[in-house]
Structures are given as C-alpha cells and as structure tokens.
Amino acid sequence: MEHTQKRPQQQVKQRHSTKTIKSTKTTISSAQSHSASSKGSQPSKKQSILQGILLSIVFFFLSSYLVTDTWFWGYNGKYLNWHRWIPRKQIVFTQNELAQYDGSDPTKKIFLAVKGEVFDVTAGGPYYSKGGGYGFFSGKDASRAYTTGCFQTHLTHDLRGLTANQLADVDGWATFYRDHPKYFKVGTVILDPIDPNSPIPEDCNKPVAPKPASK
Numbered sequence: 001m002e003h004t005q006k007r008p009q010q011q012v013k014q015r016h017s018t019k020t021i022k023s024t025k026t027t028i029s030s031a032q033s034h035s036a037s038s039k040g041s042q043p044s045k046k047q048s049i050l051q052g053i054l055l056s057i058v059f060f061f062l063s064s065y066l067v068t069d070t071w072f073w074g075y076n077g078k079y080l081n082w083h084r085w086i087p088r089k090q091i092v093f094t095q096n097e098l099a100q101y102d103g104s105d106p107t108k109k110i111f112l113a114v115k116g117e118v119f120d121v122t123a124g125g126p127y128y129s130k131g132g133g134y135g136f137f138s139g140k141d142a143s144r145a146y147t148t149g150c151f152q153t154h155l156t157h158d159l160r161g162l163t164a165n166q167l168a169d170v171d172g173w174a175t176f177y178r179d180h181p182k183y184f185k186v187g188t189v190i191l192d193p194i195d196p197n198s199p200i201p202e203d204c205n206k207p208v209a210p211k212p213a214s215k
C-alpha cells in the first residue's frame with residue numbers, strides 16, 4: 001500500500017507536468033488555428049499581387065471598351081493578328097499554283113504576291129475576289145502595278161526601270177500585307193526570270209483607281 005501511494009512531491013510534479021502538456025496542446029491548437037485563419041481568410045502576399053494583376057487586366061479591357069468601343073484602346077495592328085503567333089510551314093508556289101488562288105473560286109483562299117512573297121488576303125474578299133476593286137492583284141505577283149497604278153498593263157513582277165522611290169513604294173506594299181491585322185504571309189512564289197532583252201513595260205500615265213467593292 002505504501003508502495004502504490006504516491007508521495008506528495010511526486011503528485012505535485014505529475015500534476016504540474018499534466019498541466020504543461022495541456023497548456024502545450026492549447027498553444028499548438030491555437031497556433032494551428034491562427035495559421036489556418038491566416039491561410040484561409042487573409043490572402044498571402046503572392047495572392048494579393050496576383051489579384052492586383054488580374055484586376056488591372058480587367059480594368060484595362062473594360063475601360064478601353066467603355067472609352068474607345070474597342071478592347072485594345074483602338075489598336076488594330078499586326079500584333080492582334082493571331083496568324084502571326086502561330087508558326088506555319090511556308091509554301092513555295094509556282095506561278096501556276098499561285099494562279100489557282102485568284103479569287104474566282106469562292107471556296108478557295110485568295111493569295112497574292114509582292115516581290116515574291118505570297119500573302120493570304122482572303123479576309124479582304126471584297127477587294128480581292130473576282131470583280132472586287134483590286135481583284136486583278138489576286139493569284140499573281142503584280143508588284144509593278146503597286147507603284148505605277150497601271151492596273152491593266154503592269155500586272156507583272158518586272159521591276160526594271162523603276163525609280164528608287166517607286167521601288168520603296170512596292171516594298172511598302174509588301175510591308176502592308178506582312179503587318180496587316182488580317183492578312184499574313186503563307187510562302188513565296190518562284191518567279192519566271194525576266195528576259196533582259198524584252199522591252200520594259202510602258203507607263204500607262206493615267207492610273208485610274210478602281211472602286212473597292214462594297215462588303
């Protein structure tokens with residue numbers, strides 16, 4: 001009996017240690033609940049930054065739409081052309097192959113070339129389809145006519161005799177198609193070499209701009 005009875009000092013020690021365990025448990029559980037609340041209700045620094053970015057993006061688009069009626073503050077340039085962001089295998093056309101895409105068949109795409117670069121201008125159907133205001137450019141490389149405006153006699157890639165300014169004009173049109181928000185480059189065309197002994201196409205003098213067809 002004497003052996004089983006605990007001495008008072010021992011009892012105090014035990015009581016004290018039970019108390020310590022209890023208080024430790026309380027501390028742990030309070031710490032756990034604190035960390036849970038900080039995870040749950042209070043966003044971390046990372047979350048706040050992310051929320052800030054998302055809100056700014058939404059604000060950017062909404063305010064643009066409200067102010068300019070467009071989603072990008074009126075920007076409608078080359079970077080909005082999704083074709084630009086998709087790498088595509090470039091096609092090498094012969095002139096005959098290119099001619100298949102002259103806009104006369106509404107089920108086919110419309111291609112044209114400037115200085116050997118071939119562009120898909122299907123999105124400009126009203127201009128480039130058969131009967132469209134600039135339909136004569138389709139299915140071929142008519143670089144010369146882009147600067148001379150001789151839309152009957154200069155539908156050729158023969159650039160002989162053009163001035164530096166005129167050549168820059170032609171380059172400008174290639175850039176126009178390359179950087180257009182809807183047109184895009186699909187490849188190149190192998191052009192017949194120009195016979196150096198053939199006569200340089202005569203200037204028509206009177207460029208008459210055809211009316212682009214209404215959409």
Ligand code: HEM
Nearest residue numbers: 121124127134137145146147148149150207208209210212
């Ligand atoms: C060298 C002479 C010219 C060339 C090579 C040329 C070429 C072109 C081309 C390729 C387009 C289609 C643009 C597209 O795909 O979006 C176009 C559009 C147009 N062109 Fe010409 N053009 C010439 C002269 C003229 C002249 C002299 C006028 C006016 C009298 C004119 C009036 C127009 C108009 C109003 C459009 C439609 C523009 C639009 O709706 O965005 N062009 N031109």
